[in-house]
Amino acid sequence: MSYLALARQWRPKKFSEVVGQIHIVKTLQNALSQQKIHHAYLFTGMHGTGKTTCARIFAKCLNCETGVTPTPCETCSNCQEINEGRFPDLYEIDAASRTKVEDTRDLLDRIPYAPTKGRFKIYLIDEVHMLSTHSFNALLKTLEEPPQHVKFLLATTDPQKLPATVLSRCLQFHLSKMSAEEITTQLTHILSSEKIKFEPEAITLVAEASGGSMRDALTLLDQCIAHGNNTVTIADTQALLGLSNQAEILSLLKAIHAKNATEALTITHRLATQGVHFARALSQLLTLLHHIAVARLIGKKEIFALPPDETHRYYQIALQAQKELSIAPTMQMGFEMMVLRMMAGNPENAKPPVKTENNLKEPPKKPVIMHWNNVINDLNLSGATLALAMQCVQQSFEENVLQLLLQPKCKALLNVRHQERIQEAMTALCGCPVRVTITITENTAETPMQREQRAKKIEVAQTKVAITNDATVQRMLKTFDASIVEESIETQK
Secondary structure, three states, X not given: OOOOOHHHHOOOOOHHHOOOOHHHHHHHHHHHHOOOOOOEEEEEOOOOOOHHHHHHHHHHHHHOOOOOOOOOOOOOHHHHHHHHOOOOOEEEEEOOOOOOHHHXXXXXXXXXXXXXXXXXXXXXXXXXXXXXXXXXXXXXXXXXXXXXXEEEEEEEOOHHHOOHHHHOOOEEEEOOOOOXXXXXXXXXXXXXXXXXXXXXXXXXXXXXXXXOOHHHHHHXXXXXXXXXXXXXXXXXXXHHHOOOOHHHHHHHHHHHHOOOHHHHHHHHHHHHHOOOOHHHHHHHHHHHHHHHHHHHHHOOOOXXXXXXXXXXXXXXXXXXHHHHHOOOOOHHHHHHHHHHHHHHOOOOOOOOOOOOHXXXXXXXOOOOOOOHHHHHHHOOOOHHHHHHHHOEEEEEEEOOEEEEEEOHHHHHHOOHHHHHHHHHHHHHHHOOOOEEEEEEOOOOOOOHHXXXXXXXXXXXXXXXXXHHOOHHHHHHHHHHOOOOOHHHOOOOO
16 A cells, blocks of 8 residues: 655645634635635745645535535545645646746636636636746736636745736735744644554654744654654654754853853764754754843743853854855864854853053044145045035034035035945044034135145146247247147046
């Protein structure tokens, strides 16, 4: 007799068996009870949360021989054929393998025909976001106004990729991740029904490793049953999932807190020998630190009395290590470096700076007195920030505060980001924090731009005089009866 995987064997066949999606089930049941059936439904959510399952149950409710009902009979031929996947009016389409517009047009060509057996012709399109743009365009009109006998049930894990025109034509239901408690309860029920021995702690590990996906949890449970020869134990589950014993993680945390590098690295090597996946060991360490922090906050007995500042510092280091673990030469090296950072950066070992007479008497740095027009070229500004700076004039520069004025006609140049860049440049130039304020007001002072233009005019005038008085130029003018076009004279940059 062929074995049926738990995920298929225990797939819900009616809404009362669906786990963890109460809001979806209640809405669909009410719609069925009131006979208010929309023509297109979109089920979204991560894999293994019940999108296709809910769609199949809904199709069964619509086509049950007893009538449109939230509780199908499960005994009529329509219900049984839908359960067995051979109902002629339920078209399950995998959009990932039928992305072409030709496939969509072929589907649309069959829509006008009446159902073969059932009350409605149901089109269940899985991973609908994989359809091409042309396929979506071909589907839009039919999706908006399908025949009375046609219902569309769409499912996707990535609704962001769907065109807004498709989203607006569907009733959207988002299936949330299931909690570890919900998954644990369901797995316990399944194992009890299958008469398989298990340890409750092992089921909790499976539920947490599933990441909120019931299908993943059932697949892992199948592996654990096979690994443990029809028995699910903590030791076998930890070995299969690459998890470490919680006591090992606690011992590692104690070694880190005691600055016992030898013990900490010994534990790490032992985890590697046991085949522990270090990414999961890191997650276990983060979970332990979280439990310690929460227990302290709500007044419960702590697993390990770790000072609050240590707890939060270790947590931050472990979070950063999660990002770096995948790019380390090996995961074990990345994990060990995290352990060493936790021990090396302990503030209890940090010595306060020694105060001497020299550093006590050292006065705080003050900016050198300077004028805006003279320093603007040393600030290394560019683009719109430089344009703003060139239109400002200095009002005062006292107590590390540079006050600038800007003409109202140039207020469009003022921007918070540009002002911050000027402030950062002044701080770098002066070697100490400088605050820059820019006030929009009428003023008659000469701006750096006006000063630059005035200097350029003087330079051009001097250049014109020098060219006009040049003996060679005078000779050329006389020989060729030429004249000087003064507008074309430019100074050499």
